[in-house]
Amino acid sequence: MSAVITLQGVSKKFVLRHDRPRSFQELLIHAVGRNHNPNREEFWALRDVDLKVESGETLGLVGANGAGKSTLLKLIARIIEPTCGSIAVNGRLTALLELGAGFHPDLSGRENIFLNGSILGLSTREMRKRFDDIVAFAELEQFIDVPLRHYSSGMQVRLGFAVATSLDPDILLIDEVLAVGDEAFQQKCLSRIDDFRRCGKTIVLVSHDLQSIKRLCSRALWIETAHPAADGPAAEIVERYRQYVWAVESRKLAEQTAGGQPAAAACAATPSDGGALAAASHWGSGEVVVTGVRLLDKTDAAIQLLQCGDTLTVEISYRVVHRMPSMVFGIAIYRKDGLWCYGTNTEIDGISLDGLPDEGVVRVEFPSLGLIAGTYTLDVAIHDSQNRAFDYHHPHCAFQVRSHLQDVGVYRPAHRWVIPGQP
Amino acid sequence: MFAKLAELIRYRELVQNLVVRDLKARYKNSVLGFLWSLLNPLLTMAVFTVVFTFMMPSNQIEKFPVFLLCALLPWNFFQAALMGCTNSIVDHAALIKKVYFPREVLPISAVLSNFVNFLLALVVLFVMLFVFRIPLTLWALWLPFIMLVQLIFTLGLGLILATTNVFYRDTGLIMGVVLQAWFFLTPIIYPIDILPTQRYIAGLSLNIHRLTYILNPMASIAASYRVVLYYGAPPALDFMFRTLVTAVGVLVIGYAVFARCSGVFGEEV
Numbered sequence: 063m064s065a066v067i068t069l070q071g072v073s074k075k076f077v078l079r080h081d082r083p084r085s086f087q088e089l090l091i092h093a094v095g096r097n098h099n100p101n102r103e104e105f106w107a108l109r110d111v112d113l114k115v116e117s118g119e120t121l122g123l124v125g126a127n128g129a130g131k132s133t134l135l136k137l138i139a140r141i142i143e144p145t146c147g148s149i150a151v152n153g154r155l156t157a158l159l160e161l162g163a164g165f166h167p168d169l170s171g172r173e174n175i176f177l178n179g180s181i182l183g184l185s186t187r188e189m190r191k192r193f194d195d196i197v198a199f200a201e202l203e204q205f206i207d208v209p210l211r212h213y214s215s216g217m218q219v220r221l222g223f224a225v226a227t228s229l230d231p232d233i234l235l236i237d238e239v240l241a242v243g244d245e246a247f248q249q250k251c252l253s254r255i256d257d258f259r260r261c262g263k264t265i266v267l268v269s270h271d272l273q274s275i276k277r278l279c280s281r282a283l284w285i286e287t288a289h290p291a292a293d294g295p296a297a298e299i300v301e302r303y304r305q306y307v308w309a310v311e312s313r314k315l316a317e318q319t320a321g322g323q324p325a326a327a328a329c330a331a332t333p334s335d336g337g338a339l340a341a342a343s344h345w346g347s348g349e350v351v352v353t354g355v356r357l358l359d360k361t362d363a364a365i366q367l368l369q370c371g372d373t374l375t376v377e378i379s380y381r382v383v384h385r386m387p388s389m390v391f392g393i394a395i396y397r398k399d400g401l402w403c404y405g406t407n408t409e410i411d412g413i414s415l416d417g418l419p420d421e422g423v424v425r426v427e428f429p430s431l432g433l434i435a436g437t438y439t440l441d442v443a444i445h446d447s448q449n450r451a452f453d454y455h456h457p458h459c460a461f462q463v464r465s466h467l468q469d470v471g472v473y474r475p476a477h478r479w480v481i482p483g484q485p
Numbered sequence: 486m487f488a489k490l491a492e493l494i495r496y497r498e499l500v501q502n503l504v505v506r507d508l509k510a511r512y513k514n515s516v517l518g519f520l521w522s523l524l525n526p527l528l529t530m531a532v533f534t535v536v537f538t539f540m541m542p543s544n545q546i547e548k549f550p551v552f553l554l555c556a557l558l559p560w561n562f563f564q565a566a567l568m569g570c571t572n573s574i575v576d577h578a579a580l581i582k583k584v585y586f587p588r589e590v591l592p593i594s595a596v597l598s599n600f601v602n603f604l605l606a607l608v609v610l611f612v613m614l615f616v617f618r619i620p621l622t623l624w625a626l627w628l629p630f631i632m633l634v635q636l637i638f639t640l641g642l643g644l645i646l647a648t649t650n651v652f653y654r655d656t657g658l659i660m661g662v663v664l665q666a667w668f669f670l671t672p673i674i675y676p677i678d679i680l681p682t683q684r685y686i687a688g689l690s691l692n693i694h695r696l697t698y699i700l701n702p703m704a705s706i707a708a709s710y711r712v713v714l715y716y717g718a719p720p721a722l723d724f725m726f727r728t729l730v731t732a733v734g735v736l737v738i739g740y741a742v743f744a745r746c747s748g749v750f751g752e753e754v
Binding site for chain 1: 495496498499501502503506509510513514577579580581582583584585586748749751752
């Protein structure tokens with residue numbers, strides 16, 4: 063094992079000149095005006111990065127948008143130069159930063175394969191050997207002599223990926239290019255990357271799909287605002303990063319709630335479905351009213367975001383204006399697209415409301431809410447046993463469920479797999 | 486510097502493929518295709534011939550179309566190659582931001598693809614020489630040397646312009662005017678001999694003829710083409726070699742400027 067990529071104290075500074083002289087005229091004005099650095103803003107995209115990637119390692123880079131992941135890849139690929147520090151790369155390197163960079167629309171697929179190959183540093187002779195494989199992998203046999211102009215964007219991407227991965231590099235840099243093509247082709251790409259890994263190639267991968275980082279990488283580096291924040295086994299780093307993102311998002315949601323809404327309506331929409339809740343309405347005869355609803359986690363802290371399987375408590379504050387002979391509290395959960403996921407009320411569940419005080423809170427507890435990841439809305443209602451509404455809120459509020467799993471459907475019933483040969 | 490040159494040699498196939506791409510793409514959607522490479526100089530020649538023989542009957546130059554073509558074709562090559570170079574980096578911004586390769590590949594292929602076009606156009610010139618019964622002499626063997634000098638000079642200047650255009654886009658805009666002025670300052674539509682050897686400007690006695698030769702490498706290049714092809718006479722050797730030295734100097738400077746700045750192309754374009 064030896065280091066194939068070595069970065070020592072690498073920093074990259076971008077200078078954002080908001081009104082940099084882009085023309086001679088402005089240059090002249092600047093020179094005369096002795097106003098040399100107006101609005102000059104320096105921006106460190108990366109700071110003091112030390113990194114060693116061993117031969118055969120698959121390294122995943124995680125971090126928020128703009129944290130510096132792509133800058134790091136570009137530095138390793140020599141597309142940009144570091145402001146300070148040194149970068150040593152040992153071996154043939156291919157960077158998949160964009161598929162089909164340099165494709166010419168007027169040339170045929172065949173001509174573009176050779177052109178693209180030579181842009182990536184391969185000789186025509188080598189390309190000729192790989193040509194059939196490339197065409198077969200891209201599944202473009204019948205279109206190979208058609209000008210690229212007539213290709214769909216999916217076909218172009220397929221061709222780009224096929225050329226780029228046919229190069230047989232020692233080191234492969236991949237930036238988010240896996241999120242292209244249809245499902246079947248994505249699987250093909252992933253399995254080709256698996257092949258690379260098995261052959262002992264070194265791979266550095268940027269992806270926002272944490273699941274594929276976990277699946278493909280042996281090691282992960284978490285970059286947070288230009289600094290490497292954590293480095294270690296992929297599963298562990300991805301989990302830490304997920305927790306962190308989680309915490310940040312929850313805090314953001316909480317701040318929004320605390321900011322604009324009255325205290326009673328502790329439950330607020332997430333920014334993405336503010337529209338849905340703007341249309342929130344309630345109706346009813348008003349003998350009993352809902353004065354507030356809160357969503358609580360198991361520590362009774364207000365939340366709008368929960369993990370699949372977490373405990374959720376819906377707390378309904380009510381006030382009785384005129385005491386009625388029959389009263390029923392009900393809730394319903396809808397998926398964002400309107401699918402009715404679940405509904406129940408105190409009558410269905412056989413709960414007696416005898417001795418209900420004139421004012422108070424009713425709580426519904428879900429010890430493990432098994433809804434899969436998504437955005438949901440909650441209806442809250444108080445009505446009589448003939449379904450005549452006293453106060454019906456539809457929808458009352460929204461909440462989000464997150465999950466680190468990618469299971470599909472509506473609901474995640476508790477389950478386990480039994481595999482023969484395993485205890 | 487030498488490491489960079491060695492790398493450039495490794496990428497020679499890319500240059501070749503880019504030249505082929507340029508040539509293929511240029512006439513891809515036209516009916517006449519590569520025939521335009523031959524037709525273009527013929528049509529230009531026709532226009533100038535009409536203007537300078539029918540509309541200016543005082544023109545005494547014999548076989549004017551050939552006289553013109555000898556200098557016009559090299560000039561067209563020079564102009565197209567420079568414009569191609571100027572935009573070569575900026576036009577390939579998407580590529581430069583995503584893939585590493587020696588950046589000088591782009592201006593070099595811009596010059597070379599125009600050079601190939603020039604070679605095709607030369608076929609027209611030789612046909613015209615034959616049609617107008619101008620005999621080729623042994624002096625025409627100087628042609629490859631003159632072409633080499635022009636190639637070196639054009640590439641050197643092109644590298645500088647490609648670099649400047651990345652930082653100041655005015656370069657591309659101003660080149661249109663500059664090249665037009667340069668065209669008239671170069672003996673293309675007139676023989677270099679009509680330039681006065683003595684002229685008083687602001688109290689100074691200036692030898693315009695000599696100044697043009699010395700200050701404008703294209704003048705000596707264009708004149709040399711004409712001397713060896715149209716007049717069938719030996720080229721002025723001292724000027725030829727002086728131009729060669731100038732051209733090599735421009736190339737060295739151009740390459741140095743380009744190599745120094747090309748590292749930031751990835752973030753500036």
